[in-house]
Amino acid sequence: MSADLATAAAIGKAVSLPEADGEEGWARIVARARHLDGPLPARLSDMPWGVSYVLVPDLATARELLGPRSDALRRRRGKVFFESRTYRLRNRLRLGMHDRGEAYAFADLPLEERDGEGQARHLPLHLKVIRLKALRLAPGQILDITSHHGTWPGLHFREELYVALVVDRVIAGPGSAIEVRGNVAVIDIGRLELPAGGEAGIRILGTDHPAFSSARTFEAKKGRDGLPGMDGAAGRPPTVRASFLGPQLADPGAPDGHAGAPGEAGAAGTDGQNGGLAMLADIRIAALQGLRPGGLCIVGAAGAGRPGGAGGGGGAGGKGGDAAAVPQGLDMAQGVPGPGGRGGDGGAGGRGGSGGLGSNIFVTAPRQFHGSIALQSQPGRGGPGGRGGAAGPGGAGGRDHAGVSSGLTGQAGTAGADGSNGKTREGPPMWVFAPDSDDS
Numbered sequence: 001m002s003a004d005l006a007t008a009a010a011i012g013k014a015v016s017l018p019e020a021d022g023e024e025g026w027a028r029i030v031a032r033a034r035h036l037d038g039p040l041p042a043r044l045s046d047m048p049w050g051v052s053y054v055l056v057p058d059l060a061t062a063r064e065l066l067g068p069r070s071d072a073l074r075r076r077r078g079k080v081f082f083e084s085r086t087y088r089l090r091n092r093l094r095l096g097m098h099d100r101g102e103a104y105a106f107a108d109l110p111l112e113e114r115d116g117e118g119q120a121r122h123l124p125l126h127l128k129v130i131r132l133k134a135l136r137l138a139p140g141q142i143l144d145i146t147s148h149h150g151t152w153p154g155l156h157f158r159e160e161l162y163v164a165l166v167v168d169r170v171i172a173g174p175g176s177a178i179e180v181r182g183n184v185a186v187i188d189i190g191r192l193e194l195p196a197g198g199e200a201g202i203r204i205l206g207t208d209h210p211a212f213s214s215a216r217t218f219e220a221k222k223g224r225d226g227l228p229g230m231d232g233a234a235g236r237p238p239t240v241r242a243s244f245l246g247p248q249l250a251d252p253g254a255p256d257g258h259a260g261a262p263g264e265a266g267a268a269g270t271d272g273q274n275g276g277l278a279m280l281a282d283i284r285i286a287a288l289q290g291l292r293p294g295g296l297c298i299v300g301a302a303g304a305g306r307p308g309g310a311g312g313g314g315g316a317g318g319k320g321g322d323a324a325a326v327p328q329g330l331d332m333a334q335g336v337p338g339p340g341g342r343g344g345d346g347g348a349g350g351r352g353g354s355g356g357l358g359s360n361i362f363v364t365a366p367r368q369f370h371g372s373i374a375l376q377s378q379p380g381r382g383g384p385g386g387r388g389g390a391a392g393p394g395g396a397g398g399r400d401h402a403g404v405s406s407g408l409t410g411q412a413g414t415a416g417a418d419g420s421n422g423k424t425r426e427g428p429p430m431w432v433f434a435p436d437s438d439d440s
Contacts, residue, residue: 019136023141033051034050035054036048040061041065044129044164047129047131050131050132051128053127053129053151054127054129055124057124058123058124059104059105062105066106067105067106068364070435073433074107074108077108077360077433078103078108084360084426086426086429087429090357097115098122098160099359100112101115122160127164128145128147128161128162128163130164130165130166132165133167134168134169135167135169136170136171137170139174139176140175141173145163145178145180146179146183147161147163147183148161149161161183161184162183163183164187164188165185167190169190169191174200175198175200176201177200179205180204180281181206182209182276184280185204185280185282189284189286191287191289192296193290194288194289194296195289199294199295199296200297201296201298202283202296202297204278204300204301205278206275206380207278207279208303209276210275210276210353211274211303220269220271220306220307220308222269222309222310222312223269223311223312223348224266225266225312225313225315225389226264226265226312226315227263227315228315228392229264229318229395230318231260231318232257232258232318232321232341232398233257233321234257234322234323235254235321235323235324235335236254236255237325238252238253238255238324238326238327246329247329252332254335255335255401256323256335256336256337256338257321257322257323257324257336259339259340259341260317260319260321260339260340260395262341262343263314263317263318263343263344263395264344264392265347266312266314266315266345266389266390266416267311268311268312269308269309269389269419270350271309271353272306272308272352272383272386272422274354275304275305275356275383276302277302278303278357278359278428279359280360281360283362284363284365286365286366292372294373296374298363299378300376300378300427301376301427301428302425305356305423306353306383307353307385308349308384308385308422310386311346311348311350311388311389311417312346313389314347314389314416315343316343317413318340318341319396320338320406320407322401323337323398323407325401326401335400337406339408340407340410341394342394342410342412342413343392343411344391345415345416346391346413346416347388348389348418348419349385349388349389350419352382352386353382353383355380357425358377358428359428359429360428360429361430363432364432365435375432377428377429377430380426380427382424382425386418387419388416388418389416390415390416391415391416393410393413394410394412397409
């Protein structure tokens with residue numbers, strides 16, 4: 001149910017809602033989440049306490065609501081926004097349209113006319129806002145703040161989602177972390193405390209679903225197994241007719257057994273899908289307390305590529321045909337059993353999907369706290385190639401006329417080649433700035 005945003009803000013400020021203590025406290029906050037209508041405030045900090053779902057009508061509003069207040073900080077971001085090789089490549093793809101919109105909202109780069117129609121198709125932006133006075137993370141607690149498409153009925157699962165966590169104070173237990181999967185994220189923390197020592201983390205990860213690709217629309221499939229070869233026909237015995245001179249050959253027949261047919265080759269496995277995209281993140285921390293050097297570990301990692309499909313197994317060669325018996329007294333050799341058919345070759349394994357792409361991660365904190373922040377940009381790992389299909393066995397040789405010996409067994413097929421591993425892509429570009437009150 002939707003509520004008026006101004007009314008919800010007034011109610012939210014009046015109730016004891018803004019603190020989340022451990023997993024149970026967080027669950028209570030989430031249970032009161034609501035969709036809000038009406039004009040948006042100018043600042044995220046003015047959103048109602050708790051979890052709210054709102055629609056941002058245009059990029060200008062997104063820039064005002066989500067981006068940094070400092071023009072100097074925007075300029076510094078603008079200088080590096082497209083600096084990485086990955087971003088320069090993306091700028092030529094359809095994904096570049098999204099990047100340029102984010103460069104406008106989170107840095108100082110202008111919108112481009114060529115993107116207007118495409119960007120309009122993704123409006124309004126779907127934003128989840130978490131506004132808390134305090135957040136206490138238990139030791140080892142992983143708080144996933146990801147926004148999900150099911151919150152908005154009918155929204156396509158590939159639509160870009162936004163999440164903002166605005167919290168005045170975070171008390172983090174050792175080994176705890178805040179995690180986002182595949183959302184454009186703003187994480188604004190007034191003070192981050194780690195009273196018991198150890199490490200805490202913020203993780204910017206890829207989408208759970210694979211990246212869009214027109215060539216890899218579906219999950220990788222195993223190749224179809226090859227069909228077995230047909231068995232060879234049995235030999236046809238000669239026929240005789242009686243005469244006053246004794247048995248006479250009427251039809252010599254064809255006593256040799258026929259060769260079995262080769263097995264069909266297995267089909268190749270399909271290629272794995274590419275890993276999920278890690279979206280842009282804007283992390284702002286005003287103060288840190290109780291953290292040793294590198295005690296706050298900020299991780300950026302796109303999704304790993306999906307495995308390639310296994311190749312199909314080769315079909316077995318057909319059995320050789322049995323030899324026919326030649327009656328005694330005829331001047332003919334006994335039939336020869338047919339050889340088995342060759343086994344089919346295994347199908348090649350599909351290539352693993354490429355690792356996901358990473359987007360800019362901007363971290364803003366006063367200079368004196370930079371030593372407490374460790375950045376880990378992890379590459380998007382390529383998926384493993386699919387295993388090649390097994391070779392089909394050769395068919396058994398046919399039996400001789402006495403059923404004692406067999407013909408030659410068919411040669412086995414060749415096993416399919418394993419698929420190559422997917423391409424590993426560089427991790428997200430990560431940048432640390434001081435707010436504009438400091439030089440950086």
